[in-house]
Amino acid sequence: MTAERYPSPEAETVASVVGEALHEGxxxxxxxxxxxxxxxxxxxxxxxxxxxxxxxPDGTFLVHKPTNHKPVNWxxxxxxxxxxxGEASGDPVIVxxxxxxxxxxxxxxxxxxxLTRFDAEDGVAYEESGTxxxxxxxxxxxxEELEAGLRIVEHERETKYGFLDFYAKDAEGTPVVVxxxxxxxxxxxxxxxxxxxxxxxxxxxxxxGTARSVRxxxxxxxxxxxxxxxxxxxxxxxxxxxxxxxxxEGANAxxxxxE
Amino acid sequence: MTAERYPSPEAETVASVVGEALHEGxxxxxxxxxxxxxxxxxxxxxxxxxxxxxxxPDGTFLVHKPTNHKPVNWxxxxxxxxxxxGEASGDPVIVxxxxxxxxxxxxxxxxxxxLTRFDAEDGVAYEESGTxxxxxxxxxxxxEELEAGLRIVEHERETKYGFLDFYAKDAEGTPVVVxxxxxxxxxxxxxxxxxxxxxxxxxxxxxxGTARSVRxxxxxxxxxxxxxxxxxxxxxxxxxxxxxxxxxEGANAxxxxxE
DNA sequence: TTATCTATATCGCCC
DNA sequence: GGGCGATGTAGATAA
Numbered sequence: 165m166t167a168e169r170y171p172s173p174e175a176e177t178v179a180s181v182v183g184e185a186l187h188e189g190x191x192x193x194x195x196x197x198x199x200x201x202x203x204x205x206x207x208x209x210x211x212x213x214x215x216x217x218x219x220x221p222d223g224t225f226l227v228h229k230p231t232n233h234k235p236v237n238w239x240x241x242x243x244x245x246x247x248x249x250g251e252a253s254g255d256p257v258i259v260x261x262x263x264x265x266x267x268x269x270x271x272x273x274x275x276x277x278x279l280t281r282f283d284a285e286d287g288v289a290y291e292e293s294g295t296x297x298x299x300x301x302x303x304x305x306x307x308e309e310l311e312a313g314l315r316i317v318e319h320e321r322e323t324k325y326g327f328l329d330f331y332a333k334d335a336e337g338t339p340v341v342v343x344x345x346x347x348x349x350x351x352x353x354x355x356x357x358x359x360x361x362x363x364x365x366x367x368x369x370x371x372x373g374t375a376r377s378v379r380x381x382x383x384x385x386x387x388x389x390x391x392x393x394x395x396x397x398x399x400x401x402x403x404x405x406x407x408x409x410x411x412x413e414g415a416n417a418x419x420x421x422x423e
Numbered sequence: 424m425t426a427e428r429y430p431s432p433e434a435e436t437v438a439s440v441v442g443e444a445l446h447e448g449x450x451x452x453x454x455x456x457x458x459x460x461x462x463x464x465x466x467x468x469x470x471x472x473x474x475x476x477x478x479x480p481d482g483t484f485l486v487h488k489p490t491n492h493k494p495v496n497w498x499x500x501x502x503x504x505x506x507x508x509g510e511a512s513g514d515p516v517i518v519x520x521x522x523x524x525x526x527x528x529x530x531x532x533x534x535x536x537x538l539t540r541f542d543a544e545d546g547v548a549y550e551e552s553g554t555x556x557x558x559x560x561x562x563x564x565x566x567e568e569l570e571a572g573l574r575i576v577e578h579e580r581e582t583k584y585g586f587l588d589f590y591a592k593d594a595e596g597t598p599v600v601v602x603x604x605x606x607x608x609x610x611x612x613x614x615x616x617x618x619x620x621x622x623x624x625x626x627x628x629x630x631x632g633t634a635r636s637v638r639x640x641x642x643x644x645x646x647x648x649x650x651x652x653x654x655x656x657x658x659x660x661x662x663x664x665x666x667x668x669x670x671x672e673g674a675n676a677x678x679x680x681x682e
Numbered sequence: 683t684t685a686t687c688t689a690t691a692t693c694g695c696c697c
Numbered sequence: 698g699g700g701c702g703a704t705g706t707a708g709a710t711a712a
Contacts, residue, residue, distance in 0.1 A: 206554055206690055347464075
């Protein structure tokens with residue numbers, strides 16, 4: 165059996181099952197009533213209530229309330245999860261810790277409604293398409309869709325102030341710095357482009373104080389008015405680029421057939 | 424009983440329990456072998472393997488592999504989760520959808536090792552301290568810790584290019600724009616400060632091309648060398664501010680006592 | 683609803 | 698290992 169269930173387990177059972185399961189590479193989930201304390205990058209406290217606990221063998225630990233995508237408390241992979249029986253109360257105590265940064269989640273379990281050990285085997289990797297990396301590939305192969313006559317000179321070029329997406333030249337041979345975003349462009353993205361353009365314009369630059377012979381292109385499906393104005397004011401250009409197509413895969417089609 | 428367990432349930436049981444539980448405000452978890460397909464902002468496919476599924480009554484849906492903090496696929500709260508029996512295969516199919524953005528996660532369950540309905544009650548809110556908001560309050564009350572003679576004029580001031588943390592004046596009466604970070608400062612944070620300072624310096628600005636009578640302070644516990652150099656080059660100042668103290672609460676102390 | 687920004691962001695890549 | 702940037706970022710907040 166791949167999933168072993170312990171209904172209303174004693175504190176000792178919780179401690180031993182959690183310890184063994186994680187050590188042996190299994191996932192543990194528990195439905196509990198508990199209090200939670202976090203101390204680390206910030207500190208926090210969650211009073212008594214019902215929560216779902218998830219502990220993974222890689223040190224991941226999650227405390228889920230009945231709502232929301234994000235766990236209310238957690239520890240990312242790389243930490244260590246230990247379970248014991250509290251001396252004073254006799255209740256289970258689960259602690260997840262890590263160093264760098266030093267932080268700690270402590271769950272004081274008041275009641276354990278159920279505990280499950282899940283010996284999961286999963287060697288399959290997630291395949292994704294439609295990411296910004298693919299958008300880069302597309303633009304590298306089709307620069308003319310950004311602007312007629314545009315030539316890509318370099319991709320992912322490193323400068324002293326960070327990496328720019330594309331270094332290109334336009335039809336007149338003028339240098340063009342290109343920053344590509346898969347989603348609606350924000351002020352942060354404008355900032356990035358401005359920073360890169362400044363490298364080539366030279367911060368110490370021209371007598372008129374404006375960027376010289378370097379163009380900056382912010383490429384995204386859309387941008388807020390404030391971002392467009394920021395571009396105009398800074399002498400940069402916003403290029404509306406259609407939503408990047410996420411192409412269907414063979415695997416997807418076969419999955420849909422089952423319905 | 425607050426947690427009801429269905430070991431190795433039939434497809435019909437999965438479909439009905441998931442539907443009823445979510446409708447009645449319970450959390451459902453399942454240990455399954457499955458395939459997953461995502462289509463929306465990007466598209467992706469995850470081949471057969473063992474995963475933990477979590478469905479919450481607010482529409483949250485999570486697919487967890489045996490490793491990592493983040494679910495491999497998910498739907499944030501606000502979506503709808505439905506479970507049915509596949510016509511061709513007779514296996515359970517769980518679909519989570521939402522609009523705006525339009526996206527969809529489909530889980531094709533190959534084998535259900537176990538299913539749990541958890542009627543969780545949790546009306547307690549999480550209390551946190553040590554956040555950037557508290558750091559702001561501290562600085563607003565103690566501006567002299569940034570610099571002797573500094574006066575805060577305005578907090579969270581809106582400009583045409585975004586919101587700046589503090590608008591202040593130094594001992595000489597020179598305007599000072601302050602950007603505060605709780606964590607190590609990055610180039611992104613430098614960008615933000617530069618953008619705000621540009622608003623006051625005026626993009627069209629001085630004959631020498633450098634910012635005029637406005638100072639910019641980047642306040643954080645630390646910064647990389649590249650960030651410090653960027654600040655120097657741009658005429659901005661990095662201020663090392665000690666890690667913001669996360670003070671212990673009474674609740675924490677009592678929780679620690681149990682150990 | 684839209685825009686902006688924080689986050690215990692997490693994660694991955696590349697030096 | 699540190700720096701840097703993407704994320705199906707999510708979530709909170711203000712206009």
